[in-house]
Amino acid sequence: MRKTLYIIGLSIFVFSCTSQKNVKKSTYKPRSPVSQTKTGVGSQNLVKNKADVETEHGVEFFRTNIADITKNDNTASYGSIVSAKPAGYKVVKTHFPAIAQNFRQKYLILHYTVLPDDKSIEVLTQQSVSAHYLVNNLGDNEIYQLVDENKRSYHAGISAWRTDKNLNDTSIGIEIVNLGYKADAAGLKVFEPFSDEQVKKVAALAKDIVIRYNIPATNVLAHSDIAPTRKQDPGPLFPWKKLYDEYQIGMWYDEMAKQNFMSLAEADIATRYNEPSFIFVVQTALQKFGYDILPNGKWDDATKKTVEALQYHFRPQIYNGIVDAETWAILQALNQKYPTK
Template identity: 75%
Template sequence: MRKTLYIIGLSTLVFSCTSQQNAKKKQYIPRTPVVQPKTATKTTAEKPRSQITSEHGVEFFTTNIADPAKNDNTTSYGSIVSAKPAGYKVVKTYFPAIAQNFRQRYLILHYTALPDDKSITVLTQQAVSAHYLVNNTGDNEIYQLVDENKRAYHAGVSTWRADKNLNDTSIGIEIVNAGFTADAVGKRTFMAFDDAQVKKVAALVKDIAARYQIPATNILAHSDIAPTRKQDPGPLFPWKKLYDEYQIGMWYDEATKQSFYDLATSTDFQVKYNDPTFIFNVQTQLQKFGYGLDLSGKWDDSTKKTIEAFQYHFRPQNSDGIMDAETFSILQALILKYPTK
């Protein structure tokens, strides 16, 4: 009996020790990981974007983060207009994209052919308008009639270079002026502009052209963009004064014009005047400069009116609609100075 109990006890002890040894063998001992040193990498920090400002719940973005050399500009001169789709939220997490510019690409100058009070009434209450009205009352006020971000109805059917319907892309400035009177044979007598008015126009144009990056080639008369039906602001509007004193708009270089004039007068300019090939060339040059004109090869009415509009702007001392040697030379000098891009 004792022998039996001894054997049972010995077996239990052996089993217990064996189990403990097996347990020790299966026990998991975690390894300490070997951390490999990481290669340092250079990261380019994203340039911080200028913040959208908010005033009374209205948002504005007043800086430019785009490349002005590409004519890109992100500046907003008014509040940011955003969609409000039902059930969704429009966010400006990535605002603004740098690939954008202004819709306002042209400045068009007009006269009202009306006195101050009637000019205001017509431009605010009828189916014609302009963004600004420059009065002739001797004060320092300029009337804004239309938001610069909206279309004003001032240009009508219009063309300049590759662009048409310039209401879409222009700011219109109306100047109070009586326009012209015509005698029995249709000869026009235009009215001069007041010096104080001209200063107002210059300050206004300078401000708008600078903000929207409007080039000299796009600061135009109504008669430039619609020569067959409009004469404003007429031959007495001082384009050269604006160019000389305020660096506004286009003007030719006198020396270049004189070189072309000497060449024209030394050849048979008058002899070939009525040659269809010469007329076609003149029309082509006017079209190249910017005027919307069909190439008919004839001194037709639209060609004469286009030459007249050109003379109103660049040769006002004689605006008879005839392409003489001086007018032709001025045109050549301007094309050379302001080539179509």
């Protein structure tokens, strides 16, 4: 009996080993979603993926990007790989990478420093505020990297956009050297312009980032967009339309759509401006677009600052925080073009 069991056991072992030898190694390729039965983790039928891992000076990198921008949830790691080193064991990348992952980097946020070049560097590297990149105003071809893109930098603070909060967790921050604004005799904010060299640097840097991380147009934002009651940067003189037209970066409304909304917008402003029901509709439209605002049917300070932020970005000719017909038409055109998914 024992001899019989031994022969049966040996046969099973040989068959198992033979099965493993016949498993072919395959080069990792993006996989389209298909309906199939999942194999248990302990199964002998696991196919080994050959990861295209590069090693430079002892650091491992994986640079294959298989992101699907329509889902943003099927993204292989991009860049350096951080791995555990458990004592007495070897971590291998036989089955690396799993496709069920995504980038931390969902947003690109633009700022200005309100400081000259030397002070900007000092504050952003030596104090409790930072950014991933700093664009100087020296007319050279250098862009300073201050924080690893895979790490959180402290640039956004208390912030929100659509359903996301605390955007330091999910964003890359670009600071631009600029002195911000000064108030004139009438109390109007007068902003400092950006140099052409700075705009070109920001555009090239932003283009590189949004392509690598598949950051959608709706997630390329101003600091004032994600914190409208606290921040004004990068202000109305930052050329958002130029980035949209010439570099295909960020959002802009369609002029025809704006014109189609103008007649109704003019009627709304002329007849309903101070009605709580109309104010509530405007606040709801701001919230729908992405701003962190609680509709209450009042033209309160938070609403004025949020409208001002919208104007900084999309209607920079007038940024007084007052909803006129053009501002209202622009907001409706933006919501039509960039609906919340």
